[in-house]
Structures are given as structure tokens and as C-alpha cells.
Amino acid sequence: MTRRKTTTYGFAHTAKLLEGNIRKASESRGFAQSRVLTHWEEIAGSDAAKISRPVDISYSRQGFGATLTLLTTGAMAPMLEMQKEPLRERINAVYGYNAITRIRITQTAATGFAEGHADFRHRPKPTEKPKPSSEQITRARSATTEVGDPGLRAALERLGANVLSKSERR
Numbered sequence: 001m002t003r004r005k006t007t008t009y010g011f012a013h014t015a016k017l018l019e020g021n022i023r024k025a026s027e028s029r030g031f032a033q034s035r036v037l038t039h040w041e042e043i044a045g046s047d048a049a050k051i052s053r054p055v056d057i058s059y060s061r062q063g064f065g066a067t068l069t070l071l072t073t074g075a076m077a078p079m080l081e082m083q084k085e086p087l088r089e090r091i092n093a094v095y096g097y098n099a100i101t102r103i104r105i106t107q108t109a110a111t112g113f114a115e116g117h118a119d120f121r122h123r124p125k126p127t128e129k130p131k132p133s134s135e136q137i138t139r140a141r142s143a144t145t146e147v148g149d150p151g152l153r154a155a156l157e158r159l160g161a162n163v164l165s166k167s168e169r170r
Contacts, residue, residue: 036054037054040053040054043090044087044090052105055069055070055071055106056068056069057069057100065098065099065102066100067104068088068104069105070087070105072106072107074107077105084103084105088101088103131165132161137161139160139164140156140161141157143156143160144156
């Protein structure tokens with residue numbers, strides 16, 4: 001009988017190492033399956049995932065279904081309210097039975113809670129840096145006249161001009 005040769009060389013996959021910790025943390029929040037947390041965008045869809053985060057699952061005393069609490073900003077709450085039933089159906093499809101009977105929407109500020117900082121804002125596209133002025137380029141060129149290597153001199157000139165333009169902007 002030949003033994004199978006392993007390709008991990010004694011290393012375990014990160015998912016296997018963290019599986020117990022993730023399960024413990026998600027179960028403390030009521031999530032029997034952490035997939036609802038880790039694959040929220042796939043389950044809810046990209047539009048709903050951009051404006052919401054699952055926060056908690058609480059079970060009623062009678063044990064008939066659970067309530068999923070979603071965190072969203074105040075402006076997006078009406079949009080999410082209209083999507084509650086399709087969301088509930090998608091989440092129950094993950095569980096395989098009617099686990100979630102109700103979805104509760106919690107509104108928060110744009111920066112979210114202090115502990116999690118759930119930020120729902122779209123990031124602005126990076127703006128281009130302002131170009132150094134001709135005076136700054138001249139000052140940088142005069143500072144690098146003694147450098148013998150032309151490639152190094154050009155790199156130092158660009159660096160110097162950028163540093164001068166940044167220090168003058170402040």
C-alpha cells in the first residue's frame with residue numbers, strides 16, 4: 001500500500017485553523033451557520049450587501065423561528081425594508097429550512113457602532129496628486145547636481161520635487 005504524498009508540507013489551511021474560533025464567535029451572536037456572515041454578499045445580493053450587515057440572530061421563547069437583525073444607515077432603511085421578504089427567503093435557503101421568520105432593521109449613523117465601525121459609504125476615487133511647480137523642480141534639480149549617475153539623479157529630482165510640493169501644500 002502506497003502512502004499518499006501530501007503537498008502542504010505540514011502546513012494547515014488557514015480556514016481549518018480558524019474554523020473553531022469563527023464558529024464560536026458566530027454562535028455567540030446567534031448564527032448557527034457562519035456562512036450568513038462570511039458570504040453575506042452572495043446570500044443577500046450585491047445591492048443589499050452594500051447597504052446592510054447582519055448583526056444578530058435572536059430566538060423567541062417558543063422556539064418557532066428566529067429574528068435576524070440587520071444594520072443599515074437611516075437613509076437606506078426604507079430600501080432595505082422593501083427587500084425583507086426576498087432576503088428572508090434567500091437566508092432560509094442557506095439554512096435549508098424556515099429558520100428566519102422575521103427580519104428587523106436597525107438604523108445607525110454612517111460610521112456605525114463604536115465596536116465594529118460598519119462603514120456603508122462608497123469610497124471616493126483617488127484624486128491625482130498635483131504636479132510640482134517649475135520652481136520646485138528647479139530647486140530639486142539644483143540639489144542633485146553632484147550626483148554622477150543620471151538615472152539616480154533623475155529619481156532624486158522627482159523625489160525632491162514631490163517632497164517640496166507636498167510640504168508647501170501643508
